[in-house]
Amino acid sequence: xxxxILRELTDKKSHGLKSFAVLLDPDKTDTASCxxxxxxxxxxxxxxxxxxxxxGSLITHYTTSQLIQxxxxxxxxxxxxxxxxxxxxxxxxxxxxxxxxxxGRNPDLLIGQHVISAPILxxxxxxxxxxxxxxxxxxxxxxxxYISNTTPIPHDKPSIAACTAMAGEMLGLKLIYLDAGSGxxxxxSPQMISLVKKSIDVPLIVGGGINTVQKAVEVxxxxxxxxxIGNAIEKNPLLLTEIxxxxxxxxxxxxxxxxxxx
Numbered sequence: 001x002x003x004x005i006l007r008e009l010t011d012k013k014s015h016g017l018k019s020f021a022v023l024l025d026p027d028k029t030d031t032a033s034c035x036x037x038x039x040x041x042x043x044x045x046x047x048x049x050x051x052x053x054x055x056g057s058l059i060t061h062y063t064t065s066q067l068i069q070x071x072x073x074x075x076x077x078x079x080x081x082x083x084x085x086x087x088x089x090x091x092x093x094x095x096x097x098x099x100x101x102x103x104g105r106n107p108d109l110l111i112g113q114h115v116i117s118a119p120i121l122x123x124x125x126x127x128x129x130x131x132x133x134x135x136x137x138x139x140x141x142x143x144x145x146y147i148s149n150t151t152p153i154p155h156d157k158p159s160i161a162a163c164t165a166m167a168g169e170m171l172g173l174k175l176i177y178l179d180a181g182s183g184x185x186x187x188x189s190p191q192m193i194s195l196v197k198k199s200i201d202v203p204l205i206v207g208g209g210i211n212t213v214q215k216a217v218e219v220x221x222x223x224x225x226x227x228x229i230g231n232a233i234e235k236n237p238l239l240l241t242e243i244x245x246x247x248x249x250x251x252x253x254x255x256x257x258x259x260x261x262x
Contacts, residue, residue: 005051005078005095005127006174009203013225016254020247022049022240023082023207023230024071025056025182026063031070037233038074040240048244053228054093055082056182057144064090080129084147086117095127097177102168103134103161104150131175131205132168134161136188138209142181152181158192162199169200176200178224180208182231187215190222197223211235216243220250 012019024034041049052071054064068079068090081096083089089096098121101109121128135145135152145152153161165176178188178196187209197204206219207228219227227247233240 003127005080006129009175009225013203017251018220018224018247019050019226020048020244021051021053021080021205021207021226021228022233023053023055023228024067025230025234026054026067027056028234029067030063031066033234034067034070035074036237037240038071040237041075041077048248049077049240050226052077052079053082053097053230054079054090055084055088057084057147064088065092068092081126084144086113086120089117089120089124089126091124091126093126095129096121097131097133097175098128099131099133099177100168100173101135101148101150102132102164102171102173103136103153104148106148106150109148109150129175130173131177132165132171132173133177133179134164134168136161136178136180136192136208138180138187139185140183142183142208144179144181155186155189155192158189158195161192162195165196165204166199169202173202175203175205177205177207179206179228182208184209187219190218193219193222193224210243211239213239213242213246217246220247 054067071079078094081090081093137152137155168176180188188206193206203225204223205226205228206224210216210219210229211232216227229243
């Protein structure tokens with residue numbers, strides 16, 4: 001099984017380069033809105049998207065395959081599944097975030113769903129991305145905290161998040177994902193991102209509540225290796241180009257500092 005995406009994320013992290021992922025919820029993204037977003041990515045100079053994450057906590061319309069096909073018909077940007085449970089697996093994607101909800105104590109989301117999914121994934125060509133998924137309190141109840149039946153890590157407890165992330169890495173997880181959740185009132189704090197970043201060696205993904213360019217920059221400067229934007233782009237598609245531009249500027253400064261990608 002190829003490990004192209006994990007290798008890319010690890011290589012970029014080691015050289016201080018950032019990645020930009022757009023999260024598309026099949027329940028909220030029809031073909032027309034998907035094409036609108038994809039059209040913004042057609043001008044690479046204006047909006048370079050590294051990954052499309054597809055999925056959500058609760059999917060009712062079962063249009064994931066159609067959404068993935070629309071993306072693949074339009075561009076070569078990798079599609080990574082962001083599943084809420086084992087029913088959300090779709091072999092037409094390129095990879096899957098194999099999420100273990102390490103911030104909670106719900107055994108079904110720590111290992112139970114994974115046992116059910118394992119034989120299906122083993123037969124697929126999906127790249128498996130073992131990911132320590134951590135919910136962070138964001139000022140309001142979110143769909144993912146309700147569906148997962150878990151309590152998020154308090155917003156003002158960065159040390160708990162750091163220790164949780166360290167444990168996840170020690171268990172062999174290859175990515176850590178801090179998520180304030182869909183519709184979050186506030187992002188994961190820069191203090192928490194910074195401390196988690198210093199505590200682990202694997203790439204750090206951060207999402208939830210990032211609805212302005214300023215918040216995106218704060219999250220990236222705090223230490224996120226991958227920034228994930230979802231709801232905000234659904235409401236304001238032009239935000240995609242603005243945030244992508246900032247990510248490109250940060251990477252350009254890093255490249256000028258001496259790193260040449262392989």
